[in-house]
Amino acid sequence: MDLHPAQLIACHCCDLLQREIPLKPGCSASCSRCGAVLYRNATDSVDRTLAFTLAAAILFVTANLFPIFSIEAQGAHSTINLLGAVRSLWDQQMQAISLLVFLTTILIPALELVTMIYLLLPLKFNHIPAGLSQFLRMMRIVEPWSMVEVFMLGVLVSLVKLSNSFKVIPGVALWSFGCLTLLLAAAAATFSARDVWARLEKKTDEEAAA
Amino acid sequence: MKALRQSAAGQGFCSCHVCSLVSRRERTSHPAYCPRCGASLHFRKPGSVSRCWALLIAAYILYIPANLLTIMETGSLFRYRKDTIISGVVELWRTGSWVIAVIVFIASVTIPLLKLISLTLLLVSVQRRSRWRPRQRTRLYRLVELVGRWSMLDIYVVTLLAALVHLGSLATVKAGPGALAFGAVVVLTMFASMQFDPRLIWDPLQKESTP
Numbered sequence: 001m002d003l004h005p006a007q008l009i010a011c012h013c014c015d016l017l018q019r020e021i022p023l024k025p026g027c028s029a030s031c032s033r034c035g036a037v038l039y040r041n042a043t044d045s046v047d048r049t050l051a052f053t054l055a056a057a058i059l060f061v062t063a064n065l066f067p068i069f070s071i072e073a074q075g076a077h078s079t080i081n082l083l084g085a086v087r088s089l090w091d092q093q094m095q096a097i098s099l100l101v102f103l104t105t106i107l108i109p110a111l112e113l114v115t116m117i118y119l120l121l122p123l124k125f126n127h128i129p130a131g132l133s134q135f136l137r138m139m140r141i142v143e144p145w146s147m148v149e150v151f152m153l154g155v156l157v158s159l160v161k162l163s164n165s166f167k168v169i170p171g172v173a174l175w176s177f178g179c180l181t182l183l184l185a186a187a188a189a190t191f192s193a194r195d196v197w198a199r200l201e202k203k204t205d206e207e208a209a210a
Numbered sequence: 211m212k213a214l215r216q217s218a219a220g221q222g223f224c225s226c227h228v229c230s231l232v233s234r235r236e237r238t239s240h241p242a243y244c245p246r247c248g249a250s251l252h253f254r255k256p257g258s259v260s261r262c263w264a265l266l267i268a269a270y271i272l273y274i275p276a277n278l279l280t281i282m283e284t285g286s287l288f289r290y291r292k293d294t295i296i297s298g299v300v301e302l303w304r305t306g307s308w309v310i311a312v313i314v315f316i317a318s319v320t321i322p323l324l325k326l327i328s329l330t331l332l333l334v335s336v337q338r339r340s341r342w343r344p345r346q347r348t349r350l351y352r353l354v355e356l357v358g359r360w361s362m363l364d365i366y367v368v369t370l371l372a373a374l375v376h377l378g379s380l381a382t383v384k385a386g387p388g389a390l391a392f393g394a395v396v397v398l399t400m401f402a403s404m405q406f407d408p409r410l411i412w413d414p415l416q417k418e419s420t421p
Contacts, residue, residue, distance in 0.1 A: 008232040010218035010225035013348050015409040017218045017232070034348040034412070039230075068370070076377040085373035092372060094385045100393050101369050104362065133247040137228045144400065147362055153313070154366025160310045161302070161371065165381065197229045197246065 009038055042192035046199075050120040052187035057113045059180040064106065067171035068155060071162055081173060082106060104147040109184070112146050115139055116187070123196065128203050136193060152181045217409070219253040220416050226251060255407040259333060265402035266329050272394045273326065280386030282368050287379050294388060295319065295364060317363040318392075325361075325399045328354050332406060339414040351408045358403055361396045365389060 009020050013036035023029060023041035030037050063082070070079035080088075082105060089098035115135050122129040129135075155177060162168050218225055224235040226244035235242050235251055242251040280292040293301065295318050302311035328350050335347060368385045375383040 008218075008223065009230065010223060010232050012225070012227075012230070013352070013408045014344070014412040015217040015219055015225070016412070017216060017221055017223060034345055036348070036352065069374075071374060071377075073377060073380055076380050078374055078376055080370065080374045085369050088373035088376075089369050089385065092385060094372075094390065097365060097369065097385060097389055097393050100365065100397070105366075133228075133249075137247065137249055140228055144359065144404065147359055150360055150362045151366050153317075153360070154363050154370060157310055157314060157363065157367050158370040158374075160307050161367070162374070164305055164307070194230065197231070201246065 011036055011038060039194050040192060042190060042195055045190055045192040045195040046120055046123050048190040049116065049187050050124055052183050052190060053113060053116045053120065056180055056183040056187060057117065059176045059183060060109065060113055063173045063176035063180050066173040066176065068173045068177070069159065069162075069171050070169045071166040072169065073166045079171070081171075104145055105151045108142050108146045109148050111142060112139065116191075119196070123199060126203075128200055132196070132200060136196065146184075148177070148184055149181045152177050217412065217416050219409075219413075224251045224253050227255075254409060254413075255405065258405055258407040258410065259336060262329065262333055262402050262405040265398050265405060266326065266333070269395050269398040269402060270326060272391045272398065273322065276322075276388055276391035276395050279388035279391060281364065281388035281392060282371065283384040283386055284375075284381070285384075286381045292386065295392065298364075314363065314367075317360045321357050321361045322395055322399065325354050325358055325403065329399070329402055329406065332411070336410045341414050344411050344415060347411050348408050351403070351406065351411070354403050358396075358400050361399075362393075365393050365396070 007020055008017055010017050011031040011034060014031060014034040016031055016033045025041050025043040028037050028040040067079045067081045070077065086098050086102045119129050119132060119135055155174065159168060218232060222234055223232050225232045226247060226249055228249040229244060229247040231244055231246045233245055244251055277295055281295055281298065282293045284291050299311055299315045302314060332347060332351060335342060368389050371383040372385040375381050
């Protein structure tokens, strides 16, 4: 049996060993046994993801600095931004929840954006950033905990709940969060870790040859 | 192609969980590392079933206070109410916000229940080395992974309302202890589904045994 491991792929869902085949742009290969998506042909993966990530990073800043919305009732007025909400919950003796919200909507998304820019910018100019493997491994661990899109839905549900009893004024961050959700989804859809690993391998081979 | 109709582990190959590189690995207890990215290699996630059970049982226990305790207190001059998850949904439905009521019901009631029941089913079937509908069970697992995070919805709603509505005697919203238990259920079930290894579903279908 002469199987060269480089051409093989094992399904992450059922471990079926399969041969990789070249794909047309925009197509994806799925496992012949369980149907899980094995890999995609991501065209211009690095360029596109970098563009989406940079845009997302700018919106992330505005989403965190500006108020999400404010309420008014009989002259009384209250306004909120994300960090303020986290701090307010901390002061209300709900530290665990406050920490959970801080991690899933501020720290981890920020970490993801910074890491992506750090990795993709050098890759675009054909350099391999230091600690690439470690960063990609970290990304895999923190990725499920970045929940901006769920938070966005939470904002909308709160908006409806509040509008029953108050006058609600939407803030700049509300729109920023909306666009941020779309940009993060676009970045996740265009990013291909497989492409990054392939570049790393190519670069290492070139260096070995030189 | 015939040789490929088998699992990687059955052929002595191990795929890296970080970079997906397939490499040959000896069946020894020595730790092995991926030649490309340096991550530690395992044929299957270590201790998957027992870790998943532990997290799942903890989630089951916390699921009771999560549903019985108050998640949000709303107070004003005219009325005071304590809402659990269910009563919050009922209130939304009653005030005519049907779409939002359905969304919150799916995120806070259906999804946590679906996760608990599905993971139990998957764990029991894996432990019995069942050969029953592996494709459907794998699909169920992917669904659990996909929708799990959306249960956090109620936590965010409570956070936003509790932080925003501080209008003194006019209206005040406070987060209740139920929110803590509910948050813990969401986090525990997410960890549980990460620990589960779907490849175990397919192992009984292979002729050779895998470690």
